[in-house]
Amino acid sequence: MPRVGGNTLIAGSAYNAVDPKRQKPLGIEDSIDLHYKHTFEGGDKLGKPALIKTFVENSYPGIEWLESLGMGFKDEIFTVLGALYPRSHKPEKPLGTGFIGTYEDYISKNKGITVLTDTKVEDLILENGRVVGVKATGRKENVIAKAKNGVVIATGGFGANVELRQQYNSKLTKAIPTTNHPGATGEVMLMAAEKAAANLVGLQYIQLLPMGDPVSGSLSGNIEGSVEDRIFVNKSGKRFVAEDERRDVMTNALFEQKDAYMWTIVDAHTYPTEQGKNNFNETIEDLVKKGRAFKGETVEELAAKIKVDPAVLKDTIDKFNVAVENKTDEFGRKLFANKLDKAPFYAGPRVPTVHHTMGGIEINEKTQVLDKAGNPIPGLFAAGEVTGGLHGSNRLGGNALAEITVFGKIAGEEAAKNK
Ligand SMILES: Cc1cc2nc3c(=O)[nH]c(=O)nc-3n(C[C@H](O)[C@H](O)[C@H](O)COP(=O)(O)OP(=O)(O)OC[C@H]3O[C@@H](n4cnc5c(N)ncnc54)[C@H](O)[C@@H]3O)c2cc1C
Numbered sequence: 548m549p550r551v552g553g554n555t556l557i558a559g560s561a562y563n564a565v566d567p568k569r570q571k572p573l574g575i576e577d578s579i580d581l582h583y584k585h586t587f588e589g590g591d592k593l594g595k596p597a598l599i600k601t602f603v604e605n606s607y608p609g610i611e612w613l614e615s616l617g618m619g620f621k622d623e624i625f626t627v628l629g630a631l632y633p634r635s636h637k638p639e640k641p642l643g644t645g646f647i648g649t650y651e652d653y654i655s656k657n658k659g660i661t662v663l664t665d666t667k668v669e670d671l672i673l674e675n676g677r678v679v680g681v682k683a684t685g686r687k688e689n690v691i692a693k694a695k696n697g698v699v700i701a702t703g704g705f706g707a708n709v710e711l712r713q714q715y716n717s718k719l720t721k722a723i724p725t726t727n728h729p730g731a732t733g734e735v736m737l738m739a740a741e742k743a744a745a746n747l748v749g750l751q752y753i754q755l756l757p758m759g760d761p762v763s764g765s766l767s768g769n770i771e772g773s774v775e776d777r778i779f780v781n782k783s784g785k786r787f788v789a790e791d792e793r794r795d796v797m798t799n800a801l802f803e804q805k806d807a808y809m810w811t812i813v814d815a816h817t818y819p820t821e822q823g824k825n826n827f828n829e830t831i832e833d834l835v836k837k838g839r840a841f842k843g844e845t846v847e848e849l850a851a852k853i854k855v856d857p858a859v860l861k862d863t864i865d866k867f868n869v870a871v872e873n874k875t876d877e878f879g880r881k882l883f884a885n886k887l888d889k890a891p892f893y894a895g896p897r898v899p900t901v902h903h904t905m906g907g908i909e910i911n912e913k914t915q916v917l918d919k920a921g922n923p924i925p926g927l928f929a930a931g932e933v934t935g936g937l938h939g940s941n942r943l944g945g946n947a948l949a950e951i952t953v954f955g956k957i958a959g960e961e962a963a964k965n966k
Pocket residue numbers: 548550551552553554555556557558559560561562563627666667668669701702703704726727728730731732733734735765766902903930931932933944945946947948949951
């Protein structure tokens with residue numbers, strides 16, 4: 548790609564961690580064990596316990612490490628879509644610019660780190676069974692990069708490679724868009740298996756979100772704030788799922804609705820002013836102006852704008868507000884905060900979109916790449932979405948940025964000392 552950043556740069560940037568500083572003042576009780584339980588059970592108990600343990604224990608130290616490198620996080624804690632619990636952190640800077648900007652600053656201040664953009668890794672170099680480097684093609688010249696101690700694969704997932712994702716889930720045709728950047732193609736993962744005999748696990752677990760922009764499939768234009776404060780309605784204006792559910796559960800329910808199309812509904816609790824921004828740095832005012840979101844001073848006015856029967860939408864919201872009072876509803880939702888009762892009201896259209904590939908290269912807690920027999924492959928490490936085994940069948944929202952931080956740091960340290 549012509550610039551660094553990958554999916555990280557365009558991420559909404561929710562980062563899950565059990566936080567000894569920020570959660571308590573907000574009255575949120577949490578524990579490492581609970582984060583473990585949510586991650587393990589949220590992936591149908593298919594994740595590797597040792598990886599999950601390393602992950603949950605190091606997520607908060609990952610925040611402290613990023614802070615030590617100059618990255619800022621807000622004090623606010625929220626629940627990002629599919630996170631199942633309020634432990635999502637927001638960086639101070641928009642999207643993934645906080646993460647990538649911090650690393651770029653570090654690189655610019657420390658001599659001896661060369662970054663090659665527009666350069667595609669085409670092959671791994673092995674010597675006597677040890678991975679010692681990569682061959683790559685640049686725009687003008689070919690590159691051979693030799694590693695002193697270890698090679699770390701951190702090339703991300705394959706959500707943007709339609710052919711590859713269809714090999715593992717034939718339903719994911721090109722008619723289904725993706726949130727991913729175009730460089731999420733997966734060939735280095737395949738290379739690791741073919742060339743270095745890396746074991747690949749869980750490739751069939753491909754995550755969709757019910758949150759794609761109807762035109763591009765991207766997450767931009769998404770008007771939701773925290774899970775607690777919004778509902779989803781179908782084209783008839785009716786709710787159809789617990790909106791605090793797992794991502795796969797919500798997306799499957801959306802596929803059952805007419806045209807697999809839904810509206811996210813929020814109110815002034817999410818946007819107290821028109822200058823309020825979503826996780827993608829867009830103001831609600833701008834989204835409404837561009838026709839990507841709709842606004843009504845009353846529920847009925849909003850319903851008319853999105854061509855839903857006003858009486859039905861009113862009834863849906865009235866029932867939801869009763870559910871907020873009772874903290875229980877007909878769909879089994881558990882996360883509630885404010886009623887939807889504060890004008891103005893907003894609606895944003897959303898469709899299913901391919902988002903994350905849970906499977907990939909098998910690693911151990913030290914990020915060493917494993918072969919089919921479970922033995923580390925000399926010289927080879929991997930971290931991030933290119934790996935498999937942490938999330939099981941379903942990744943919790945907000946767990947990926949914590950994952951890449953925790954395991955990226957371990958991979959760097961392990962590779963550096965792997966003489
Ligand atoms: C729109 C969007 C929003 C998201 N929001 C969140 C969120 O709020 N919270 C959360 O936890 N997760 C989120 N995720 C998921 C998360 O962002 C990703 O899982 C994570 O960023 C992956 O990081 P990575 O370092 O493994 O890969 P990436 O950040 O994708 O980086 C991989 C890099 O490798 C490069 N590469 C690939 N193949 C080659 C090759 N052959 N040669 C050279 N370079 C190559 C790519 O171009 C890219 O630069 C989101 C994802 C998307 C797409």
